[in-house]
Amino acid sequence: xxxxxxxxxxxxxxxxxxxxxxxxxxxxxxxxxxxxxxxxxxxxxxxxxxxxxxxxxxxxxxxxxxxxxxxxxxxxxxxxxxxxxxxxxxxxxxxxxxxxxxxxxxxxxxxxxxxxxxxxxxxxxxxxxxxxxxxxxxxxxxxxxxxxxxxxxxxxxxxxxxxxxxxxxxxxxxxxxxxxxxxxxxxxxxxxxxxxxxxxxxxxxxxxxxxxxxxxxxxxxxxxxxxxxxxxxxxxxxxxxxxxxxxxxxxxxxxxxxxxxxxxxxxxxxxxxxxxxxxxxxxxxxxxxxxxxxxxxxxxxxxxxxxxxxxxxxxxxxxxxxxxxxxxxxxxxxxxxxxxxxxxxxxxxxxxxxxxxxxxxxxxxxxxxxxxxxxxxxxxxxxxxxxxxxxxxxxxxxxxxxxxxxxxxxxxxxxxxxxxxxxxxxxxxxxxxxxxxxxxxxxxxxxxxxxxxxxxxxxxxxxxxxxxxxxxxxxxxxxxxxxxxxxxxxxxxxxxxxxxxxxxxxxxxxxxxxxxxxxxxxxxxxxxxxxxxxxxxxxxxxxxxxxxxxxxxxxxxxxxxxxxxxxxxxxxxxxxxxxxxxxxxxxxxxxxxxxxxxxxxxxxxxxxxxxxxxxxxxxxxxxxxxxxxxxxxxxxxxxxxxxxxxxxxxxxxxxxxxxxxxxxxxxxxxxxxxxxxxxxxxxxxxxxxxxxxxxxxxxxxxxxxxxxxxxxxxxxxxxxxxxxxxxxxxxxxxxxxxxxxxxxxxxxxxxxxxxxxxxxxxxxxxxxxxxxxxxxxxxxxxxxxxxxxxxxxxxxxxxxxxxx
Numbered sequence: 144x145x146x147x148x149x150x151x152x153x154x155x156x157x158x159x160x161x162x163x164x165x166x167x168x169x170x171x172x173x174x175x176x177x178x179x180x181x182x183x184x185x186x187x188x189x190x191x192x193x194x195x196x197x198x199x200x201x202x203x204x205x206x207x208x209x210x211x212x213x214x215x216x217x218x219x220x221x222x223x224x225x226x227x228x229x230x231x232x233x234x235x236x237x238x239x240x241x242x243x244x245x246x247x248x249x250x251x252x253x254x255x256x257x258x259x260x261x262x263x264x265x266x267x268x269x270x271x272x273x274x275x276x277x278x279x280x281x282x283x284x285x286x287x288x289x290x291x292x293x294x295x296x297x298x299x300x301x302x303x304x305x306x307x308x309x310x311x312x313x314x315x316x317x318x319x320x321x322x323x324x325x326x327x328x329x330x331x332x333x334x335x336x337x338x339x340x341x342x343x344x345x346x347x348x349x350x351x352x353x354x355x356x357x358x359x360x361x362x363x364x365x366x367x368x369x370x371x372x373x374x375x376x377x378x379x380x381x382x383x384x385x386x387x388x389x390x391x392x393x394x395x396x397x398x399x400x401x402x403x404x405x406x407x408x409x410x411x412x413x414x415x416x417x418x419x420x421x422x423x424x425x426x427x428x429x430x431x432x433x434x435x436x437x438x439x440x441x442x443x444x445x446x447x448x449x450x451x452x453x454x455x456x457x458x459x460x461x462x463x464x465x466x467x468x469x470x471x472x473x474x475x476x477x478x479x480x481x482x483x484x485x486x487x488x489x490x491x492x493x494x495x496x497x498x499x500x501x502x503x504x505x506x507x508x509x510x511x512x513x514x515x516x517x518x519x520x521x522x523x524x525x526x527x528x529x530x531x532x533x534x535x536x537x538x539x540x541x542x543x544x545x546x547x548x549x550x551x552x553x554x555x556x557x558x559x560x561x562x563x564x565x566x567x568x569x570x571x572x573x574x575x576x577x578x579x580x581x582x583x584x585x586x587x588x589x590x591x592x593x594x595x596x597x598x599x600x601x602x603x604x605x606x607x608x609x610x611x612x613x614x615x616x617x618x619x620x621x622x623x624x625x626x627x628x629x630x631x632x633x634x635x636x637x638x639x640x641x642x643x644x645x646x647x648x649x650x651x652x653x654x655x656x657x658x659x660x661x662x663x664x665x666x667x668x669x670x671x672x673x674x675x676x677x678x679x680x681x682x683x684x685x686x687x688x689x690x691x692x693x694x695x696x697x698x699x700x701x702x703x704x705x706x707x708x709x710x711x712x713x714x715x716x717x718x719x720x721x722x723x724x725x726x727x728x729x730x731x732x733x734x735x736x737x738x739x740x741x742x743x744x745x746x747x748x749x750x751x752x753x754x755x756x757x758x759x760x761x762x763x764x765x766x767x768x769x770x771x772x773x774x775x776x777x778x779x780x781x782x783x784x785x786x787x788x789x790x791x792x793x794x795x796x797x798x799x800x801x802x803x804x805x806x807x808x809x810x811x812x813x814x815x816x817x818x819x820x821x822x823x824x825x826x827x828x829x830x831x832x833x834x835x836x837x838x839x840x841x842x843x844x845x846x847x848x849x850x851x852x853x854x855x856x857x858x859x860x861x862x863x864x865x866x867x868x869x870x871x872x873x874x875x876x877x878x879x880x881x882x883x884x885x886x887x888x889x890x891x892x893x894x895x896x897x898x899x900x901x902x903x904x905x906x907x908x909x910x911x912x913x914x915x916x917x918x919x920x921x922x923x924x925x926x927x928x929x930x931x932x933x934x935x936x937x938x939x940x941x942x943x944x945x946x947x
Contacts, residue, residue, distance in 0.1 A: 172822070173848075178249060179250070181247065183656075188455045193518045193580055197453070200224070200457045204222075204229065207434070209437065210266045210437050212282060212301065212302065216436065217302050218236070219251055222235030248303075264325070268285075269285050275355070292317050307891070317343070325339075325375050329352070331406065334353060336353075346369070347367060350409065352406065363409070373431075376393075379444060381477055390409060397431075397433060428452060429596045447466075461582065466593070467481075467483075490630075510611060520578070521537060523620065523624075530555055537551045541610045561585065563592070638661065638786075641789060650672060650702065652664060659687060660687075675790070676771060676773050677771065680744075680745060680790050681790060682790050683696070683794055684785060685741075686740075692779050696776060698775075699770065699772035701772055707719065717731060731761070738810065748765045755804070787813050797943075803830070816941055817941045827931055827941075829930050829931055832930070834855070839897060840896070843939065845939060848936040849868040849939075852866070855901070855926065855927055865906075871889055873897070873908060877922065877924055896910075
């Protein structure tokens with residue numbers, strides 16, 4: 144979103160930027176998308192939230208496109224990965240299985256790769272493929288962004304990469320200042336709906352409807368002076384009764400009204416907005432631009448907001464802890480409640496409870512004396528009937544000299560908590576406090592009271608005390624519970640793609656995240672091991688050697704890595720070994736700086752090893768020392784990167800050939816096939832040759848320009864290529880000449896079948912399932928050569944390659 148308050152934040156941002164040398168924000172290129180890596184961090188810096196999400200580094204603001212998709216929560220957010228101030232907006236990305244343990248992912252939407260102004264927006268999961276955008280087995284994640292109109296981006300690989308629909312052409316044009324589209328499923332009418340903020344005729348939202356996420360019809364407009372930026376519209380059951388559903392319309396400042404939505408129009412008989420959170424609800428404050436998840440399991444409504452006031456030496460901004468929303472009846476009308484999601488309990492340890500205490504600072508000892516903690520939760524109930532105390536509450540991060548970083552205060556006369564109204568209920572005051580290193584969130588009165596704040600807590604050993612106080616008299620403490628909350632960081636895998644279960648752990652070496660996968664530097668043997676174990680299996684992965692002597696796949700191993708390892712070794716071999724014995728070797732050139740694909744198949748004592756997508760194993764050996772154990776990776780003596788560690792029979796399905804070799808670009812293998820990336824022309828070539836043949840396969844351009852089938856090629860790739868090009872063409876070309884072309888739409892992310900038939904100088908190309916060739920040309924430059932795959936200025940996937 145655009146900001147009108149950045150002037151207030153820029154001096155702070157400039158100071159932070161001086162603390163962290165970083166490159167200016169800049170547009171990326173297709174070949175380095177997704178943008179990564181981030182600098183290493185243990186997430187243990189001062190003021191870094193231990194259970195509040197913050198970007199691994201850089202600037203973050205608004206939550207974007209919050210969805211539950213394919214078994215994970217996806218949290219996208221406005222992001223500048225190049226600095227600590229707002230600049231050139233990207234969409235950052237993190238995922239979580241439980242809303243608590245977050246894993247940083249590479250950038251989702253990147254300027255220069257994705258068109259338009261990538262400001263705030265919403266997202267949905269198109270489970271029924273109403274858009275027709277699905278190309279694989281995963282449900283498409285569809286997100287919406289843009290200013291003065293709306294553009295659509297979608298992912299068919301669970302958020303790993305996104306394509307722009309129709310090259311980013313706006314599916315909605317709005318002739319006014321507008322931004323922040325939020326999309327939701329209108330179940331009653333079986334269609335999609337959208338709210339978009341616009342300044343047309345004052346602050347307000349336009350409401351649109353669509354059957355397919357791509358074609359939108361204007362339905363109505365709702366205006367209100369308070370309705371500025373980041374609108375959200377969602378249903379809640381009043382008092383939990385599904386038959387009494389109400390609709391909530393919110394703004395960026397957490398103001399909301401309760402009303403009804405008939406599929407085209409939102410109306411309310413209570414137009415005066417209420418405040419959902421009592422923190423500083425402006426851009427850069429402690430609660431702004433909240434958004435709810437779409438598709439959350441169990442039908443619950445979960446919300447996260449931006450806390451701009453939290454920052455450290457390497458990051459700016461974080462998100463509030465996820466809260467479940469509900470709507471309850473009160474004497475003042477229906478009101479929202481906010482309650483931390485129940486999954487917070489997964490971090491709990493060392494819980495203690497006190498009951499039936501009278502608090503009087505003059506005569507009573509503090510029941511919490513001696514309790515020390517850095518990150519924790521406090522719940523308490525006070526009986527204020529007959530209380531003589533003027534104020535009471537908690538001292539947080541209390542020191543031995545009596546000073547504290549923050550005091551949570553209830554004023555009995557004013558009936559306020561932290562200066563905000565909180566009336567006793569049946570003579571009781573209840574509160575729930577979440578204390579993190581840089582965040583303080585207070586909930587009370589069943590969630591009707593919600594206050595999000597930033598607090599720079601001192602986490603040193605002498606500053607972790609907790610105190611209960613009562614000033615000016617007495618108050619009864621019915622109960623209080625302290626629960627220590629452990630860190631939520633460190634259990635996820637960031638850039639390592641794998642179907643193996645975590646948590647992963649290292650045994651030796653220093654492992655870090657890079658754009659190419661998990662990278663290690665080790666003076667000797669180093670292992671990175673999953674939590675998945677097995678006996679008989681097919682296991683494969685990619686190993687990129689830098690300075691390392693060797694690297695490979697480890698299996699049937701214990702927690703220290705003792706088991707079998709199949710590796711590539713720059714001394715010139717593929718080797719199968721276990722501690723104390725080299726079981727078998729295969730002599731072949733292996734160069735420093737090269738990338739290789741290894742596959743292992745175990746059947747009892749029999750172990751086979753394949754190299755670089757060859758049809759036949761290069762090692763077929765027998766050893767019965769280890770019957771079962773963990774899957775992982777190994778690197779020896781230097782630096783290397785491992786990626787795509789997968790079990791199962793997926794991978795590149797291809798014709799019979801020996802070892803394949805790259806000619807420029809980066810080539811890896813994932814369960815769905817061969818993945819290639821090249822800044823210009825890059826080739827992946829088999830060792831099989833042919834003159835006259837039929838060559839076919841399935842190809843897709845994930846992002847970028849073109850990919851194709853290469854044939855009759857020399858060792859450097861010079862030969863013929865029949866490709867698909869996202870400019871809208873199927874093309875037959877050779878170096879120096881475009882031989883023939885056929886105009887047709889080519890959509891990024893969609894797989895297309897190409898078939899080539901050569902008969903002497905005659906070359907024909909079929910596209911899709913058509914019975915007739917779309918190209919029938921003559922060229923006699925190359926008469927025979929290698930088969931392979933090409934990618935140009937982009938990322939591509941190839942699968943099901945066959946020669947007949």
